[in-house]
Amino acid sequence: MKKHFYFLIVLLIFHAFSSNAQLPKLKKSLDKNGISLPGTRGLSQDEVARGLKEALNKGIEKGVDKLSVKDGYFKDDQIKLLLPKEAQQVEAKLRKLGQGEKVDATIESLNRAAEDAAGSAKELFVSAIKNLTLKDAMNILKGNNDAATIYLSNSTRPQLIEKFTPIIKVSLEKVGATAQWAKLFNAYNKIPFVEKVNPDLVAYATDKAIEGLFIQVAKQELEIRKNPAARTTALLKKVFG
Numbered sequence: 567m568k569k570h571f572y573f574l575i576v577l578l579i580f581h582a583f584s585s586n587a588q589l590p591k592l593k594k595s596l597d598k599n600g601i602s603l604p605g606t607r608g609l610s611q612d613e614v615a616r617g618l619k620e621a622l623n624k625g626i627e628k629g630v631d632k633l634s635v636k637d638g639y640f641k642d643d644q645i646k647l648l649l650p651k652e653a654q655q656v657e658a659k660l661r662k663l664g665q666g667e668k669v670d671a672t673i674e675s676l677n678r679a680a681e682d683a684a685g686s687a688k689e690l691f692v693s694a695i696k697n698l699t700l701k702d703a704m705n706i707l708k709g710n711n712d713a714a715t716i717y718l719s720n721s722t723r724p725q726l727i728e729k730f731t732p733i734i735k736v737s738l739e740k741v742g743a744t745a746q747w748a749k750l751f752n753a754y755n756k757i758p759f760v761e762k763v764n765p766d767l768v769a770y771a772t773d774k775a776i777e778g779l780f781i782q783v784a785k786q787e788l789e790i791r792k793n794p795a796a797r798t799t800a801l802l803k804k805v806f807g
Contacts (some may be wrong), residue, residue, distance in 0.1 A: 629786040634685035640677035645778030647676040679737035680775035683730040694721040715784040
């Protein structure tokens, strides 16, 4: 069983820079004494496992660091937090009434809150990678290019909500965003026949921040799979060499 586990790990690592046509060669490289790979003989099973986890950890660290600085969310059009879809009609009316600056300030405050919270995700991801099991490895191996991202989402999302919520709450309250939001949209929701807007700005911002986080994680996973150029430690150079 251990032999098969480490064989799967090897396939996952080398999937980042091996074509499907090379996989049969990898299968032949496994021997009873450990792992023997083209150009890398005598690599221990422990080094293979640690190398994989280190690669994932570095990818996660890079992704989280990109989001946890100013404009990490705000200037990334793919994950930038905007007002909820159901609030866009209200937003348009406010802009026509000359309230565009207030709307822009609210949108910026949502993104600043997300950036404040992003750094707290790192320790949860590290723990999830540390606890990677044989079943998890098989699912990642057989899955799509976002299989590791899905694993992390399933393993950490409830804890991320718990971590993000108080940080985002403090960040939004600091600029008065939550009070303004609640006052505006509680009144709006009383209008007959309108599509209701969630007055809980913290819950909305938390959900969107986490959604953006996993979009960034998926980008880093794809980078790990497709471009193994960043080998910044001796272990990674040995495993990926």
